[in-house]
Amino acid sequence: MNIRQAMKMAFKSILGNKGRSFLTMLGIIIGIASVMTIVSTINGMNKRSLEQMEAMGTNRITVSVYLYNGQNAFEEMYDYCNSLGSKLVQGVTPTGNCSATVVYGSKSSAAMEKNQQNMFNGDGTQNSNVALPPSLYYGSDQYGVCNNFQIASGRELSNIDIKNYNQVCVLGARAARNFFDYADPIGKELQVNGLPFTVVGVYAEKDPDSQWSMDNIIVFPYSVSRLLSPGTQMNDFVVKAANAQASVEVSSRLSGFLTGLTNNGKSGSGYVDNSNQWQQNINEQATMMSLVLGGIAAISLLVGGIGIMNIMLVTVTERTREIGIRRAIGAERASIVTQFLIEAAMLCGIGGLVGMVLGTIGTRVAGSLLVHMDIWPSLSITVGAFLLSVTLGIAFGIYPAAKASKLQPVEALRAE
Amino acid sequence: MLVKLKDVYKIYSEGLESEVRALDGVSLEIERGEFVAVVGQSGSGKSTMMNVLGCLDIPTHGEYYLDGTDVRELSDKELSHIRNKQIGFIFQQYNLIQNLNVLENVELPLIYQGINADDRREMALEALERVGLSSRIKHRPSEMSGGQQQRVAIARAISTHPPIIMADEPTGALDSHTGKEVLGFLQQLNKEGSTVILITHDNGIAATARRCVRLADGKIVEDRLQEVDWL
Numbered sequence: 001m002n003i004r005q006a007m008k009m010a011f012k013s014i015l016g017n018k019g020r021s022f023l024t025m026l027g028i029i030i031g032i033a034s035v036m037t038i039v040s041t042i043n044g045m046n047k048r049s050l051e052q053m054e055a056m057g058t059n060r061i062t063v064s065v066y067l068y069n070g071q072n073a074f075e076e077m078y079d080y081c082n083s084l085g086s087k088l089v090q091g092v093t094p095t096g097n098c099s100a101t102v103v104y105g106s107k108s109s110a111a112m113e114k115n116q117q118n119m120f121n122g123d124g125t126q127n128s129n130v131a132l133p134p135s136l137y138y139g140s141d142q143y144g145v146c147n148n149f150q151i152a153s154g155r156e157l158s159n160i161d162i163k164n165y166n167q168v169c170v171l172g173a174r175a176a177r178n179f180f181d182y183a184d185p186i187g188k189e190l191q192v193n194g195l196p197f198t199v200v201g202v203y204a205e206k207d208p209d210s211q212w213s214m215d216n217i218i219v220f221p222y223s224v225s226r227l228l229s230p231g232t233q234m235n236d237f238v239v240k241a242a243n244a245q246a247s248v249e250v251s252s253r254l255s256g257f258l259t260g261l262t263n264n265g266k267s268g269s270g271y272v273d274n275s276n277q278w279q280q281n282i283n284e285q286a287t288m289m290s291l292v293l294g295g296i297a298a299i300s301l302l303v304g305g306i307g308i309m310n311i312m313l314v315t316v317t318e319r320t321r322e323i324g325i326r327r328a329i330g331a332e333r334a335s336i337v338t339q340f341l342i343e344a345a346m347l348c349g350i351g352g353l354v355g356m357v358l359g360t361i362g363t364r365v366a367g368s369l370l371v372h373m374d375i376w377p378s379l380s381i382t383v384g385a386f387l388l389s390v391t392l393g394i395a396f397g398i399y400p401a402a403k404a405s406k407l408q409p410v411e412a413l414r415a416e
Numbered sequence: 417m418l419v420k421l422k423d424v425y426k427i428y429s430e431g432l433e434s435e436v437r438a439l440d441g442v443s444l445e446i447e448r449g450e451f452v453a454v455v456g457q458s459g460s461g462k463s464t465m466m467n468v469l470g471c472l473d474i475p476t477h478g479e480y481y482l483d484g485t486d487v488r489e490l491s492d493k494e495l496s497h498i499r500n501k502q503i504g505f506i507f508q509q510y511n512l513i514q515n516l517n518v519l520e521n522v523e524l525p526l527i528y529q530g531i532n533a534d535d536r537r538e539m540a541l542e543a544l545e546r547v548g549l550s551s552r553i554k555h556r557p558s559e560m561s562g563g564q565q566q567r568v569a570i571a572r573a574i575s576t577h578p579p580i581i582m583a584d585e586p587t588g589a590l591d592s593h594t595g596k597e598v599l600g601f602l603q604q605l606n607k608e609g610s611t612v613i614l615i616t617h618d619n620g621i622a623a624t625a626r627r628c629v630r631l632a633d634g635k636i637v638e639d640r641l642q643e644v645d646w647l
Contacts, residue, residue: 005527016515325511328472329572330500330528332493409472409499413511 003342006335010343013315014350024311025351027304028392032355032385034297036377037362039290044367044375046286053279055206056214057148059247061239063254065261065270073261073268074234080257081239088250090240091145094222098136098229102218103191104179109133112178131178134171138222138234143170144203146238147214154186154201161221167197172217173205192220193228235270247276304351305392312344312400323404324412333405340404344397345390352389356382417481418579418611419446419469424478426464426634438464439475440634446613448579451606451644453614453625461634466584466615470503471495483579500528504573504610506598508585510565512557512572518544519553522572529576543575544568547601563594570601574610581605584615599624600647620645 014021063081065073074094081092102109112133137143141157144150152173161168169190176185176199185199197220207213222234239254241247254272262268316323323336360377367375426439438461446452456462467473468480471487480487482498490498505511512521522540531539544550547567557565566586573581583602587595603624606612614625622628623645630638 002530012515321511322513325513326524326528327496328470328499328505328511329525330496332496332528334493335528410467413472413507 003338006338006342007346009339010346013343014347020311021347021350024308024347025354027307028301028348028351028389029304029355029358031297031301031304032352032389033358033362034300035294035388036356036359036381036385037366038293038297040359040363040377040381041366041371041375042286042290042293043378043381044363044373045371046282048371048373049282049286050279052207052214053275053282055148056275057146057240058276058279059241059244060146060148060275061241061247061251061254062273062275063237063239063258063270064235064273065258065268066233066235067262067268069267072233076261077237077257081237081254084239084250084253086242088242088246088253090242091142092237092239093140093143093146094138094234095143095146095236095238096138096222096225096229096232096234098138098220098225100136100193100228102134102136102179104188107131107179132216134175134178134216134218137217137219138225139219140222142240143219146240148206149203151201152204153184154199156201157219157221161200162223165223165227166221167192167195167224167227168200168221169197170201170203170219171199172203172213172215172219174213174215175218176202178216190218195227244276247274301388301392305348305396308344308347308393309396309399311347312340312397313403315343316340316400316404319404320407320412320415323407324409324415327407327409328413336405337401340401341394341397344400345393348389348393348396349386352386355389356385359385417445418448418450418483419444419613420479420481421445421468421475422479422481424468424475424480426461426468426473427476430476437634439468442478442631442634442636444629444636444639446611448611449606449609450627451603451612451614451625452627452629453616453622454629454631455616455619455622456631457617459633460631462615462617462631463584464634465631466582466613469613470505470582471498496528500525501576502578502580504576504578504581506566506569506573506581506583506586508588510557510562510569510589512565512568514557517554517556518549518560518568521557521568522575525572525576540571540575543571546574547571561594562590563597566590566594566598567601570598574605579611581610581612582615583612585617586614587616587618587621595621596647603644603647 063077065077067073078092078094081089112131115130115132118130139157140162141159144156157168157170160166171185179185179190180188185202188199189196190199203215205215207215220228225232225234239250241250251272251274258270258272262270326336363375363377367373421442421444424439424442425437428436428438442465454462454465464473468475471482474488482502513524516524519540522543523536526536526539541550544553547570549564549567549571552560557568581602586598590598599621602612602614616622623642624647626641626644628638628640628642629636
């Protein structure tokens with residue numbers, strides 16, 4: 001008997017008992033669907049986080065320093081960062097948040113803040129047309145380099161802007177759209193805390209999908225912080241290392257310098273944070289989460305598999321006479337084993353296919369409801385889920401199939 | 417010699433107090449082309465005899481040669497092949513598989529022979545034609561009368577053209593008219609050269625065979641040639 005024949009027979013026997021076959025498959029369907037949904041959703045989230053990390057830029061090191069005695073460590077740290085040289089470092093920028101009200105014509109960041117309350121529609125979906133207030137940052141002429149922004153029009157901040165305390169700024173793409181719609185913002189004047197600032201450049205868009213996007217920013221020369229945030233110190237820097245290897249070197253050098261500057265933490269505090277490390281952490285966390293949650297879901301698969309075994313055992317008992325007939329007219333033990341194994345594998349396979357469809361739907365629903373993302377399960381997860389269910393079918397079919405094949409023809413024929 | 421039983425015993429629970437000797441030292445030879453009826457009351461050992469002759473069961477002691485092959489030496493797989501190719505079974509309860517249709521039931525032994533789909537279908541249709549059922553090949557066994565089901569079983573038995581036809585109370589579940597039809601088929605098959613072994617408790621049915629072997633308490637008590645009651 002060849003496999004095709006056996007599959008035809010198995011299919012007939014599954015169809016011959018539709019209700020029970022479906023109930024048997026249910027365990028596998030639920031198992032496969034939940035494993036797929038969980039693993040795909042986590043993978044999707046992970047991919048998204050990594051994409052954002054990627055957009056922010058790799059090999060990016062954040063440094064922060066603060067001295068307890070009130071002295072400003074800014075110059076020392078900035079100089080040290082710049083002294084590392086172009087072999088190790090592509091760019092350095094001081095950075096810091098600025099809180100100020102930005103107004104252009106009838107548009108104001110204060111009004112946009114109120115918009116945040118209208119972010120969600122009544123049914124929980126996002127209203128994607130709402131303009132949110134921009135994040136305001138200080139930076140140097142290397143802000144773009146360090147944060148992976150490219151100038152789309154106009155120019156980057158310059159050294160001269162910084163030296164001369166020029167009241168200029170560069171906009172992220174979304175901030176530009178929120179304030180100027182589709183008009184060209186270059187040369188226009190924004191009122192920042194009542195002071196006029198000229199827009200000199202606009203960055204290219206990196207993250208078009210999100211409203212809390214990294215594109216909704218305005219960058220001012222760090223030197224104007226004395227106008228916009230008087231009395232605050234600049235403590236933070238972003239250093240863009242030349243490559244992954246250099247980032248390790250730079251991190252360790254900066255840590256060493258920081259230790260010296262803060263007298264090993266006695267006279268100050270600070271940290272050196274390598275974004276590559278973050279990526280690694282995100283990956284590790286996602287893998288861990290997949291394993292834990294996927295493992296829990298896999299238990300339901302296991303239970304489903306045991307259900308299959310149970311039903312196959314019942315089937316063998318019920319069909320003892322059929323087995324006897326088949327043996328009497330010449331079926332070898334191997335043919336009986338094949339028949340029952342294929343039947344179990346097919347039950348699980350069909351269950352797996354249905355589970356895959358439900359898992360895909362589940363992933364889409366979980367993606368949009370839980371994490372507001374557009375996630376499709378990856379091909380490898382889909383194919384893997386199907387293979388897993390067929391394997392389960394075979395694994396849990398072995399015992400019933402062996403039992404069926406061990407029946408003696410005479411005994412089996414006598415069964416009612 | 418097609419079938420040769422030599423001093424065959426089939427003993428259940430041997431050595432225990434509950435020991436049962438279903439076959440108690442049976443020797444029997446059947447030539448190719450014979451029509452033999454094995455007759456006996458229930459409990460006489462005739463079903464055990466059929467199981468042993470049909471290679472469904474192995475004797476406890478004694479020798480069984482089928483077409484010169486010592487059956488006791490064969491593996492389970494080889495026994496399967498013998499049942500498949502050498503023997504066509506006809507049972508009292510028809511023993512058709514309920515979720516397969518008529519054609520598929522008749523094709524089943526051919527499937528286990530590994531014959532390809534086209535030849536298989538042709539051979540099965542030919543067998544069904546011989547029993548007069550070629551118009552009902554898509555029916556399920558449950559949709560047919562007892563007589564028709566037994567004819568399907570006969571078609572299944574002859575589809576592989578086996579040298580031996582083994583019928584165990586083939587008329588037991590049928591009325592006398594359809595019973596006669598079935599026995600007529602067996603006589604017809606015998607005329608065409610098949611060796612037919614008919615197991616029955618009914619002397620009237622045994623009368624359709626040329627040779628009558630009578631069993632009692634696991635022993636052969638009579639083995640004679642007789643006038644045939646042609647149907």
